[in-house]
Amino acid sequence: MAAQALAVAASHDGYSAIAFPFFGAERRGAPVLAFTRFGQERLRVRTQVYEPHYVVVLDESLIDTVDVLAGLRPGGLVVVNTTRSPDRLVLSKKAKSATVDATSIALEYTKQAAVNTAMLGAFAKASGLITIEGVEAGIMEVFGRRLSKEIADRNVAAARAAYEATRLGEADSGRVYPKASKWLPTAQELPPGLATPTLETPFGRVGVGSSTSNRTGGWRVEKPILDDAKCTNCLLCWFYCPDSSIVRGPKIVEIHYDYCKGCGVCAAVCVPKAIHMEREVEEEVRA
């Protein structure tokens, strides 16, 4: 939706603009790709963007696994949601950077960790291509129409706050990524009918059991914390956890964080209030 709102913002500011998402089997919080093109002339190429002038990263933890600068054009700019200053980012190469703590801003203004609208404000500031009024128009159009004016207003406030808070600098190089990150067999190598047994590839496991290597805990914004002393081992949390992230122990339960999405169901059902949710800070290793 943010890519769409950006296209509306660009249109508001007089550009011709187009945007589309690349969907996988996503849920809120899961990594997605979305593309926006805007310019003075009519836009015709209707493909994914492989060589962007700007990259906007909504979740800093993605930097651990994805070279977000892979296609960035020379002189391009990366905008990252992080508590770090722009000069403290370490990426695959040196690049102009801008940072903002969009998660805190989103939580403050929208009471949710949906950071996309705040990041639009950050993009407007960092790029200088789009006015904050354009961003406002984009959010009102895209979010206001689908959700409500009240929700759109709160998102506009978040975008404006992020616009003010965005800092510019230069990211450092030094982060190294594997050359290829995806198993891409030839037509001849492909298991017939895609009936895939457990295969260990240079890019990780595929087939049976492969989902365990996808540590989906990175989608989390808040994490559940267990107070051992209060746990009665009633197992309600174990029963309700949709991701099998609660493990039974001899006396009390244990929380495993590799796949925990931080949904908070365990905390909600805990009768003795032994589990509470806490905002996770970026310094912790996620994903």
Place this chain on the structure above:
Amino acid sequence: MIEARTATAGERHMVTGDYAAAWGAMVSRPQVIAAYPITPQTMIIEHLAEFLAAGKLDAEMMRVESEHSAMSAVVAAEATGVRTYTATSSQGLALMHEPLFISPPMHLPIVMSVVNRTVASPLGIWVEHNDTMPQRDTGWMQVYVEDAQEALDMVLQAYRVAENPSVELPMMIGMDAFLVSHTIESVDLISQEAADKFLPPFKPVHAYLDPERPLVVGAAAPPEYIQEVRWETDLRMRRAAEFLEETDREFGRTFGRTYGGAFETYRLEDADAALMTLGTVTSTAREVVDRLRGQGERVGLIKLRSFRPFPADRLQDATAHLKAFGVYDRAVSYGVGGPSYIEARNALYDTTTMPILGFLAGLGGRDVTPQDVELMFKKTLGAVGRGRRASGVHWIGTRGVSP
């Protein structure tokens, strides 16, 4: 698409292709809508429900339990003499396959937007034309669009063509999953007033519900009757091409944009080699044509819009001067090649001996990049002067397979 030169009849807004299709349906004033949600078509139905709730749309919107029921419902509704609309995608269209055959012989001009999505297996939600192409022989007309504006405009045009008393065939409008359905872009949202001027109320001629004039419709028929029905349906499909052209010209006079009817040509006049594309790849191909022209290559483009009726005669004329022809498809007829490649070869067999190459790319929603399209042009140019033996099917961008 040819850019609007006259004043727009509505307001410009940034909307998705699904929204544009829903808007086109709304201003066409269908009286019955029946549809079942499926990604990436769902937003069309959601937006129609919003228009209905806002009082902008006055229609009976039926909630049905499947796509089979959706098609059966609009068939029955259309047979009572009202304008109907539905939309689907992929597996949903496959499930509709059986009732799709009902309406063409019965003269029921239903209009349906189909967001083209790959049909399992493997399961996917991205663009492929293997949902609509296999519906080729059901008697439905099929048009493919390039962007959101065309997805809207074509709904209005579809009713005009479909309801023409010389045609009276249903039409499906294919729009690429995500690349049109979920892409937001600037669209002229045609006003109800302007739409009404272009598309008059539906006046059913043959089948309608009137207690004063009872009719048997959809009856069983023994062999003494069916073959004549088939011939008559075939005749109407052959006639439809002409009305597709006429309707597009009429649309242009009203709204200031035309799409070329059954196909549009781009820099074709003095071309040695040309590529025929359909769907969103066309937009990318226009850019590639300009780039190659800049390098001195005499290349052109045909944007195929109508797959059924297939514009064979016009295609013969348009390609008469070419020395090689490439045809791009986003679906494969296993063991043969792309469906529109097969059609083009058939259409041009009598009039040319130039090589005709088939290109398959972007299956399952894989991106078709300018480099991919450029390779198609280079291969077509490379076949110039080599005769029919240079024809063949090429899989572009397939790992382990030489293109």
